[in-house]
Amino acid sequence: MTRARSAQSLILALESSCDETAGAIVRDGRDVLSQFVASQVDLHRAYGGVVPEVACRAHMECLLPGVDSLFRDAAVAPVDLSAIAVTNRPGLIGALLVGVSAAKGLAMAWDKPLIGIDHIEGHIAAAGLAEPELRAPYIALVVSGGHTNLYLVPEDNPGRGGMQRLASTLDDAAGEAFDKAAKLLGLGFPGGPRIEAAAKNGDPEAYAWRKTCLPPDGTNFSFSGLKTAVLYAARGRAGRKGPLLLDEKGVADAAASFQEAVTHALTERTMRAADECRVGWIALGGGVAANGYLRAAMRAAAEKRGLRIAVPPMSLCTDNAVMIAARGAALYDAGVRDGLDLETAAR
Ligand code: KG4
Ligand code: ZN
DSSP, X not given: OBOOOOSOOEEEEEEOSSSEEXXXXXXTTTEEEEEEEEEOHHHHHTTTSOOHHHHHHHHHHHHHHHHHHHHHHHTOOGGGOSEEEEEEESSOHHHHHHHHHHHHHHHHHHTOOEEEEEHHHHHHHHHHHHOXXXXXXXXXXXXXXXXXXXXXXXXXXXXXXXXXEEEOBSSSOHHHHHHHHHHHTTOOSSHHHHHHHHHTTSOTTSSOOGGGGSOTTXXXXXXXXXXXXXXXXXXXXXXXXXXXXXXXXXXXXXXXXXXXXXXXXXXXXXXXXXHHHTOSEEEEESGGGGXXXXXXXXXXXXXXXXXXEEOOOHXXXXXXXXXXXXXXXXXXHTTOBBOTTOOOOXX
16 A cells, blocks of 8 residues: 545546445546446345345446446546545455456556445445535444444544444344345335335334344444344244234334334434534434434434434435545545555455
8 A cells, every 4th residue: 555645536436345236437526427326136136135146246247337338428538537446345255356356457457546445434425425514523323234333433534444433233234134124024125115115104102122222231233132023023933934914004013113113223322422422423324324214313313412414315325336436535635545456355
């Protein structure tokens, strides 16, 4: 890794850490010249979850044609690029390797620097895109299919690993819990949006599940107890293979109570961290932050405390490459460069 300085940037960003193939060309970390997101949801639906081999194959098929379209749409040429930013951690290792290998090939062919991006730091960068006034120190909650982490971001655009992790999940990630609960309630895949839709007709007080997500350590999250509660409510003693015991209203009530329990835990821990760390801002990120019920609860809780909150639009909450470009631009400006030996890491 070498260090240099620059004021302006044109970043090509690639994202392939899970089940979305995404690319973007972004000027100065903010101006989106072109982007694409190829979702694999339809491919994985038949399996009820993300199948790594299927994801890798789809990334292989979509990535380079996508890059081609980016240059056409942005009306810029590879020679104009400042750097290529690529998600190199965390995620499905094979899926990451597709993006990183492609980025290395392009970097070599075009003689451009490479910048490896931490996917979670990308999700946090999305909040800054949505809310340019966001200033450190702030508390960032990243809630996705793979992560449920609370961070203190001590300075604006911190270097790699410059965020302090305050809390995480002891078992399932919040998004994973949404996906599993949806399956148990017969709502299908992906679970987050399906639960949110079903919950609109349900009573969030129907089941008293709030406490299941708050482990006694007073800090972290836990969603496996909630999953078990949903299992018993939905399928009784027969277990996950048993028939669904709830009618449409019952499913709506369980979905609403589930969503309320997760939202309560995320909001409680986030506000507590904001109080303890005495910050003025909260930032949300990750696929679960696309949930309208959670967004509204967080906004209300923040407002009550006089805190400001940065919530990215839905398209920047779920996986995308614009956030990877934004993080890439910040690292580029800080002089961060990686070599062709850039590694990938699942965690
Ligand atoms: O950030 P993301 O797109 O991919 C990962 O990095 O994991 O997050 C995907 C997760 C999935 O578990 C999905 O069910 C959840 O985000 N999700 C939602 C909603 N939309 C997506 N969860 C709750 N409510 C939503 N509206
Ligand atoms: Zn993500």
